[in-house]
Structures are given as structure tokens and as C-alpha cells.
Amino acid sequence: MIEDVRDRLRDPAAARILDLNGLDPRVQDIVLKTPGARELLANLADYAPLPAGPRRIAIGCAGDSGTHP
Template identity: 65%
Template sequence: MPPTRITLTSVGYLHQPTDADGYPTPPTADPIEDVRERLCDPAVARDIVDLHGRDPRVQAVVIATPGASKFLDNLTAHALLPAGPRRIAVGCAGGKHRGFGY
């Protein structure tokens, strides 16, 4: 059986279009994981604030965040289920540090 393609989207809630009530419009994905309250914001580490998620220094800070490894393990296990998701979105405030760049 060929591998299943999964689309992973980084969402910056501060940059999302908003609906008529001013709430961010969610991306088309299932699940949408909002990590703003689950993981600390890597932007508080001043030495990486101007970098993006492809930078190894940013990746080291994000993966060292308490709960990040377990979050990734759970998301991976969910994605590998036979009827698992085909689109996954991970959202935080800006999207720059947990995403793949700007």
C-alpha cells in the first residue's frame, strides 16, 4: 500500500483572516491543534525571536519545551492510524517558530 500523504499546516492565529465577529478563521484541517496554552512560546527566548522554524536553534528550543515530545508522539500516532487525518494544523500565536518559515 502506498504511503498516505498528510498535509501539515502551521497556523499563526495573530495572522489568520477573521470572521465577522473578529475571531480567527480556522484552517481546513482535522485536527487543529492549538498549542498556545499547551507549550511555552519560543518567542520569549530572545536569541531566537528573529529566526524561523527551519533553524536548528529554534527546533532545539521548541523540542525542549515541556510537553513537546509527548505532543509530537501523540500527533504522530494519530496520523498513523488507518483512518487518520489527511490534514493537520498546529496553531500558535505567530506561527513563525513552530512553523517552517516565513
């Protein structure tokens, strides 16, 4: 399953923290402060265990490829 959430979640790359990943609390804080983010993530998590649901759900950001100065 691919769910494009770029228009629904804040991109942590915009906060200039490109050297961090989604396990870092600063990244999580930025994303989870997006209005509706917790509900969106809960809906995706509810969908996962359904028989026709996805085996994996991954959420990434539109930040650069890691080649920053």
C-alpha cells in the same frame, strides 16, 4: 485537524527569535525543551496515519506576523 498547543509548548517568539522558523535548530531546541513536548509530538504523529486521522498536522506559534523592527 487543528490542535491548539499554545498552552502546552513554549512559544519561541518569547525568546525574541522572531526572524527564525521551525526548521531552525534554535527554535526546535526551545520547543522541545518544554516538559512533555516530545510525548505530545509523538502522540500527534501516531494519530496521523490512522484511517480517520488528519492528512496534515501543522504546529505554529503565537508570535507576531513578521512585522517586527
